[in-house]
Amino acid sequence: MFGHIDCNNFYVSCERVFNPALQGFPVVVLSNNDGCIIARSLEAKRIGITMGQPRFKAERLLREHDIKVLSSNYTLYGDISRRVMDILTTHCKAAEIYSIDEAFVELPIVEKEDLLAFAADLREKILKWTGIPVGIGIAPTKTLAKVANHLAKKAGNGLCCIVTPEAIEAALADFPVEDVWGVGASHAWNLKRAGITTAKQLRDCEDRWVKDRMTVSGLRTVHELRGNVCIPLAERPEPRNEVVVCRTFSQYLQTEESLLPAFAAFANLAAERLRRDKLRAQEVTVFLETNRFNKGPQCHSSVTLELDVATSDTSDLVFYANEGLKKIFQAGHEYKKGGIILSKISPAKFQQTTLFSDAGREDRSARLMKALDEVNATTAELVKFGTEADDSGRAGKAAYLSPKYTTRWADIPEVA
């Protein structure tokens, strides 16, 4: 039996744990750069704030209803997420962390009453231990468990268990096909044109028909709707096949000098991620964009550089980021967004070098990176590499950031 657990309004819920005054009030959380609304409390949803809405578009509603605005505090959300996932991992037979606020679990129980009791207990425990309200859906497959969770949310009680064929049948009967996990907007559109609007109808389609239109992964979804486990729990995350670091600049950048520190910072961050997962990259793509919402000449340029040897060395990647930037930069544009993508990723263990590489440099680089990572792990600010030192212009705005309540001693809550 599978459970799908997801946290209600996760980012807002995290903020409310440490600021109980926010309970019951409309709250929104903004993306990096305070650009878009990426989380809303129930109250804010009811007022009509939509997910992903740019902040400036919601400004009037925000002011009229005195909606509390917060910047995204990923440090906090990541820590709280870890706690919730730890509880799931220790209480369930197996767990798959699907995203920052969602997980699938495997439950050894089979009887419906026991399942409901277990889920209710788990939900209460998570709320008590971490302050985060979650919804739980239980069903024989992951896809059905997501259906169950969706229903739990709609019903408002946060718990839904569909185990018997009758219960599953009833659940799928008027479940919109576009809300089925694995059915995206484009599949849904094609399905609706063929008259398939509910999950039940999709379930009853012929295998051949489904495979032709939705490929084998669509077929798996349909089989899962039928109660056959086709998508197992993935307890270990898939290894990355690329690292992307990109940012929207808080102001337009027009000169190469102003862009250099930004790209050095991107390279530094990307290199850190590689080293954390013990990986190296052999391909670097650098890209720059103007603001696509502006009138005037648009420009999206990119270049991909192949490296002789896969690397995770910050100075190497900063070098290549600079090389790439030089190739694509054109004067006269107002750049609004840029980033780097590292690909051709391989484990650090199995590295081929070229005939011409310098073995001593490898060793020195490894020691320097180890020292860099150790210093970064213990200090609050990342050690900045050479060209990165200048911060202006591309650092994310976060005007409404709450304290890092659980990871910085200076930020822990005060008690009277």
Add this chain to the structure above:
Amino acid sequence: MAIPSELPIAYAGFPSPAEDYLEQPLDISGYVVKNPPATFYMRVAGDSMLGAGIFPGDLVVVDRSLDAHVGDVVIVSVNGGFAVKRLAISPGGKVFESANPEYDSFPLTSETSVWGVVTFVVHSLVR
């Protein structure tokens, strides 16, 4: 936070006699944190609990997984903030008491709830 220390396993080419007996150094979080996902830290700002040995500037360790019993020191969510108080019983029901005569107690209601149980207070003797 545990920082694994690396003792030299070989001194000038000879293996260490301690090699098979090495243990991790004592780490206070192992002593003070019984249930990591439910444990949080807070800083004491007032003097309402002096009588309980809790001083301004102290660190308190809060465990949300414990049930609050009468007599426990707890964190209360009240007036949009947090307070550290002792849970007590009065003729009218459960109340939150201070350990300082300057402060009044207040009742447990829907507006005042227990956020977590204080399990340890860390008081620094040097400034």
